[in-house]
Amino acid sequence: MTQKSPVKQGSRAASPRKASIRRQNQAVILAAAEDVFAERGYAGASMSEIARRADLPKANLHYYFGTKEELYRAVLDDILTAWRHDMDGFRSDADPKQAVSAYIRLKLDFSHRRASGSKVFANEIIHGASVLGDALGDLVRAGIAGKDKVVDEWVTKGLIAPVDGRHFFIMLWAMTQHYADFEVQIRKVLGKEALTEADWREIAIQVETFVLRALCLPV
Amino acid sequence: MTQKSPVKQGSRAASPRKASIRRQNQAVILAAAEDVFAERGYAGASMSEIARRADLPKANLHYYFGTKEELYRAVLDDILTAWRHDMDGFRSDADPKQAVSAYIRLKLDFSHRRASGSKVFANEIIHGASVLGDALGDLVRAGIAGKDKVVDEWVTKGLIAPVDGRHFFIMLWAMTQHYADFEVQIRKVLGKEALTEADWREIAIQVETFVLRALCLPV
DNA sequence: GTCTATATATCGATAGAC
DNA sequence: GTCTATCGATATATAGAC
Numbered sequence: 212m213t214q215k216s217p218v219k220q221g222s223r224a225a226s227p228r229k230a231s232i233r234r235q236n237q238a239v240i241l242a243a244a245e246d247v248f249a250e251r252g253y254a255g256a257s258m259s260e261i262a263r264r265a266d267l268p269k270a271n272l273h274y275y276f277g278t279k280e281e282l283y284r285a286v287l288d289d290i291l292t293a294w295r296h297d298m299d300g301f302r303s304d305a306d307p308k309q310a311v312s313a314y315i316r317l318k319l320d321f322s323h324r325r326a327s328g329s330k331v332f333a334n335e336i337i338h339g340a341s342v343l344g345d346a347l348g349d350l351v352r353a354g355i356a357g358k359d360k361v362v363d364e365w366v367t368k369g370l371i372a373p374v375d376g377r378h379f380f381i382m383l384w385a386m387t388q389h390y391a392d393f394e395v396q397i398r399k400v401l402g403k404e405a406l407t408e409a410d411w412r413e414i415a416i417q418v419e420t421f422v423l424r425a426l427c428l429p430v
Numbered sequence: 431m432t433q434k435s436p437v438k439q440g441s442r443a444a445s446p447r448k449a450s451i452r453r454q455n456q457a458v459i460l461a462a463a464e465d466v467f468a469e470r471g472y473a474g475a476s477m478s479e480i481a482r483r484a485d486l487p488k489a490n491l492h493y494y495f496g497t498k499e500e501l502y503r504a505v506l507d508d509i510l511t512a513w514r515h516d517m518d519g520f521r522s523d524a525d526p527k528q529a530v531s532a533y534i535r536l537k538l539d540f541s542h543r544r545a546s547g548s549k550v551f552a553n554e555i556i557h558g559a560s561v562l563g564d565a566l567g568d569l570v571r572a573g574i575a576g577k578d579k580v581v582d583e584w585v586t587k588g589l590i591a592p593v594d595g596r597h598f599f600i601m602l603w604a605m606t607q608h609y610a611d612f613e614v615q616i617r618k619v620l621g622k623e624a625l626t627e628a629d630w631r632e633i634a635i636q637v638e639t640f641v642l643r644a645l646c647l648p649v
Numbered sequence: 650g651t652c653t654a655t656a657t658a659t660c661g662a663t664a665g666a667c
Numbered sequence: 668g669t670c671t672a673t674c675g676a677t678a679t680a681t682a683g684a685c
Binding site for chain 2 (some may be wrong): 348427
């Protein structure tokens with residue numbers, strides 16, 4: 212499957228220049244695909260439009276990723292890998308206020324900077340995670356990584372107001388993703404043509420204040 | 431465009447039996463379309479699948495709704511009409527705790543009962559509201575209907591903790607919609623095969639408690 | 650108002666020259 | 668590794684018999 216080269220050459224690692232071309236083209240295609248999948252959905256996105264956006268011939272997409280579904284999987288995998296490293300501030304010996312504040316800002320910032328990726332994921336879940344399938348269970352477990360137990364522990368110790376750890380994370384994810392995924396609607400509510408960096412700072416303050424107060428932590 | 435009848439007859443109102451057939455077929459098609467659009471997205475939904483789900487020949491869908499886009503608009507219109515009547519508990523002379531509690535339960539219950547409609551709307555917004563277009567501005571204004579000002583007034587009077595009325599509604603919508611739209615993910619987090627009525631009651635309690643505490647209202 | 654058969658368009662995927 | 672030309676499948680939409 213990988214030995215399509217007409218001329219024999221030791222291995223792929225023996226040609227670092229070509230490997231670099233490969234990596235760069237894949238990155239360009241992934242970025243274009245993430246945007247198009249976010250704007251049009253999986254079925255609505257066409258390989259031709261992704262190719263146009265990546266400024267490459269359509270056949271090259273199939274050369275690098277095989278099928279449309281494989282490309283879609285690669286986009287999902289890319290965003291989920293980036294997400295996995297977000298929860299590290301949650302340890303039972305950490306200060307609740309610090310951990311919660313940092314996590315909200317991290318999530319909001321990430322949703323904002325990689326809005327397309329966030330939207331692709333949202334779409335996948337809304338449509339029943341038919342492509343992720345059973346892998347979603349593992350992803351959720353990896354994403355929450357027992358941190359709900361840390362929250363439950365804080366509750367037991369009386370450090371925060373009583374809340375179910377799992378629902379706490381669901382509500383946090385709901386708020387932080389919503390501002391990115393529903394940006395078009397947010398803009399209408401706030402009466403803004405576009406959201407500036409200052410708007411995003413205000414959003415962070417609003418969410419942070421709301422959540423800290425819900426946990427009876429000092430604002 | 432509507433005078434396709436081969437035989438002339440007074441008017442459509444003159445034939446109440448046919449008008450009833452018309453209304454019922456339209457309702458069946460709308461319900462099927464709402465489900466399919468929710469599961470597959472606009473582009474991914476096919477007229478044949480909607481027809482199959484409605485147990486009608488595909489040509490009848492075009493007879494009643496013309497094009498796929500018109501059918502989609504009708505589905506959106508249907509769900510938005512139902513939403514418009516949800517905000518009536520919010521009046522400045524109402525008791526904040528009562529109003530907030532009732533609203534959360536109303537929204538959650540609605541998201542749950544009309545999950546497909548909620549998902550269709552979420553999809554439309556995530557993809558930039560390209561079909562709703564400028565109409566979204568009016569819809570948002572009608573949806574919030576100045577109720578953010580009521581919240582601001584409660585803050586000024588010292589009845590609730592300080593919060594921006596617009597962000598308050600955004601966060602409320604985020605949480606209530608998220609539980610319906612992301613149900614697949616919620617189930618994984620909670621470790622449930624399906625969400626029962628008891629689960630939904632627990633969800634309502636969790637969200638209500640969280641929000642009331644964020645406003646420094648008695649739980 | 651119902652339904653079969655079909656015209657037309659578009660998309661995903663690949664063959665094959667370079 | 669790149670790119671043009673094209674195949675085959677599927678979707679929307681409609682014509683026309685009933």
